[in-house]
Amino acid sequence: MKVGKEIGSAALIADGYHARVDGLTSLAVLIGAAGVWMGYPIIDPFIGMLITTTILKIVLDSSKLVFTRLLDGVEPEVIDKVKSIAESVEGVFEITDLKVRWIGHRLHVEIKALVSPSLSVEEGHEIASAVEEKLLENFSYISSTTIHVGPLKA
Numbered sequence: 001m002k003v004g005k006e007i008g009s010a011a012l013i014a015d016g017y018h019a020r021v022d023g024l025t026s027l028a029v030l031i032g033a034a035g036v037w038m039g040y041p042i043i044d045p046f047i048g049m050l051i052t053t054t055i056l057k058i059v060l061d062s063s064k065l066v067f068t069r070l071l072d073g074v075e076p077e078v079i080d081k082v083k084s085i086a087e088s089v090e091g092v093f094e095i096t097d098l099k100v101r102w103i104g105h106r107l108h109v110e111i112k113a114l115v116s117p118s119l120s121v122e123e124g125h126e127i128a129s130a131v132e133e134k135l136l137e138n139f140s141y142i143s144s145t146t147i148h149v150g151p152l153k154a
Helices: 002-007 010-037 043-070 076-087 121-138
Strands: 094-103 106-115 142-151
Touching (some): 010 043, 076 106, 106 121, 121 142
């Protein structure tokens, strides 16, 4: 799951959830069998319900993650981090338009950054390049960025 989060792979994260539920289920079965062996037969159906609940929760969590990716959805915390990083670049006054979406295991980012209207085209381009560099430093799974630089209106 850790590697899945690092590379932005919803499928690998879901596989990690699956491995986790397999381990928990095996442990729960062992506890249930020990309880029955010690003379507490009520533990067996209780453990069965616990396993069922755990599996359903993990299936729902995994399904939500994978379905969101199928629709090119991005977690809100990723969007907030992208915006925060872009706004932290010197010369950027505000981010007015931000679109982030998954394309496979890679993230595509589109940004409109407002800068001082007195800047030259070259200076605006340098700010756009700085935004791109800073995003790539913080997200190893960004595939492309489109950064539009516009003038801040008074």
